Amino acid sequence: MIEPGKPTDQLILEMKDIHKSFGAVKALKGVDFELRRGEVMALLGENGAGKSTLVKILAGLQSPESGSIKIDGRPFSLGNMKLSYAAGIAVAEQELSVIGPLSAAENIFLGGVPFSGPWTRSRLAEKARGYLESVGLGHLDPAIPVEQLAVAERQLIEIARLLATKARILVLDEPTAALSDADIERVKSTVLRLAKAGHSIIYVTHRLGEVFEIADRIITLRSGRSSPPVNVSDMTLEKVIEQMIGRPLAEMFPPRSSGFGEIVLEMSGVTSPALNVSQSLRVRAGEIVGIAGQVGSGTESLLRAIAGVDVVETGTIHVGGKLLPAAHTLSSAIQSGVAYCSSDRKLDGIFADLKVSNNLVAPSMKTVSPRGLVSRRRIRDVTATISKQMAIDPTRAEYRVGALSGGNQQKVALGKWLGIQPRVLLVSEPTRGVDVGARAEIYGHLRRLADEGMAVVFASSDIDEVLGLADTVIPMYRGRQVRTVSPTKVTNHELVRDITHSYDEAAP
């Protein structure tokens, strides 16, 4: 029964001492979890902490090895999707599972049509309207193909689909991961409205700011163990992060260096198809510039323009005092000493099926194959040098890079550029999908490369990362650089305001 009202103390879901292993790896080592009626419980944790495993157990995609589960105070066993359905649990997976060519109404009733007898479009549409309204899409024509909707709307359709299963417990796995700020607001207000209507919601997110806006309580997972639930009102952002990473935040970042060299990268008045506002930037040797911004704010487009991935339409870029040719290409940028790591390393940063050495020499094929003939010795030399610099485990040199951890993959993606000795290193989201321990290591590598004379520019949607690592911080909002500021002269909160542009709204 879904009863509207305030959260009650009554537990709708209770999990105790849940264990789950995959082979030798223990994903969950005794997790306790609970959910009250009508509350929004944030489930937090770093990558690999066990969040996804817990979500999969709730969805019935994995069965726990041991532990007890109670639904409405009565013992209940989960383990397949039918049982989860019977328990009233519905999960919106991270990867959107809406089907593009089908209509909104058809997507909502993917799990089954809510009436017997022949179904017609109009009957389906009529039934769908209620669910569309409850996720704030009441204005939408139920017959519209989902592929014509914005990503946020598709996300909301997905939530409507959960509601159509009559679920009482909604599990939302990073519903805002791929959304821009305006769209995030729509999802958040829908979540709040659903909780008010009596649904109990488990909200998995990496955006910690959201937690303070919509969640009632927090449970944090770290290396397969859970912390006791805490009220959001008793927590600060710093405390949440420390709970997630298990140590004080300060140790994450290497100390800053004092002096910088001459200007290595200088762009002025640059626009590209993705950057309407002209961009200027100066980076000195040894300097790390952190561009802070949300997805779609133009941070990555800025790097892509410098790297030659996006065509530069107007303006000039100098690298080491030399002007890059107009509308320069990726390979001419590389030849000028510009290395670029995109935010999606699986897509274009690594060769997952090839071994480490093949990955590391990819940008330096010319160096390792003089006159077009490959020299095994040179490949070995380049691989050994980079592996040493980036502390890549030499015993894994023969491994497929896809079999390495996220942190090691990122070291390969970054390290492969060292073979061409770049002067400018551009990195988008340097620690996406990287575990906590490896994060500090990546930051250390970036700082060392800067100390050796490289100009480093990174883009990140993680404010703490930008504040902790960069020498110069540039927040971006909707394709515009808000300002250029020293990280010591700006607070976390001010930066969040810069990149979300929430000056007019009341501060929390």
Next chain:
Amino acid sequence: MSATNTVSTPSQNPKTSSFTQFFLLLLGLIVLVAVGGLFNPVFLTGENGLAILRAAAMSGIVALGATFITLSGRFFSLALGSTVMFSGVTLAVLMSLGLPFSIAVLLTFAIATVVGAVQGVIIAMGANPIITTLGASALLAGLAGLTTNGVNIPIESELVAWIGNARLIGVPTQTWAFVVAIGIAWWVINKTRFGHETVLLGANSASTRASGISVARVTVSVFIIASISAAVVGVLAAAQFSKARVMGFDGLDFDVVAAVLIGGTAIQGGRGSPVQSALGAVVIATIQNYMLLLSWSQGVRTLVTGAFIVLIVVGFHIAGRRKGA
């Protein structure tokens, strides 16, 4: 999400094992020959071995070139059978015009290079390789039909007849060509920058582009290589019969694809080797030869060959998936 990646890693085979299938196949071939010889002594004679290699040479040489396409992640060319036929016709027509053999052969290779380059450029611009080469195949077959009116063109040249039927140290020209081609293909893929770039492209084309390697150059090159290897076979086949045939190459594309897949080159690219495809061609030729010795009918032979190919390809696929390779 990444949690699943991290936890599922240990159960996968983290190392690359491109040669396992090669050795399994080699072992299978040895067992096949041993068992075959046990029941049929003729099968084991040196003369029969040479016959097998000669039969394997035709699809084998083309498969060597075609492997570059597959390795680079551009799947297959379905135009290679037509290119073989077209090249034979080109040679015969050029020689019937009175050109000496050497010049006619060079021109034939030059034309094959253009044929491959045009397909490569179209595919580098983003067209689907299967559709593009299918179209090219029909185009080439049409051109050849138009030139010959569907009639075989005789080549009257003692040199050509000698090339087609000579046996240096008792080994047929085609077999020599096969052996030399294997050596060249091995060298190109293992020792040259281009070879390494081909594998990179097949492993991840976006990462290859992001590393500053010209994807278009490699793509065009692999189609040129495949086209030239088809032209070599076209010339050899025309020489063997002293005429350019316009029929009889229908099954070649199938044999080539089968040899590449049986050899264990990953269909999505990035893993495999032309040498493995050559072995694949030899295995297929061996089975077909054995069935010929048993005087099995054409239908049965085709059936068994097809079943064998499906069995091996699916078998290796399942084995590879289980290892997470």
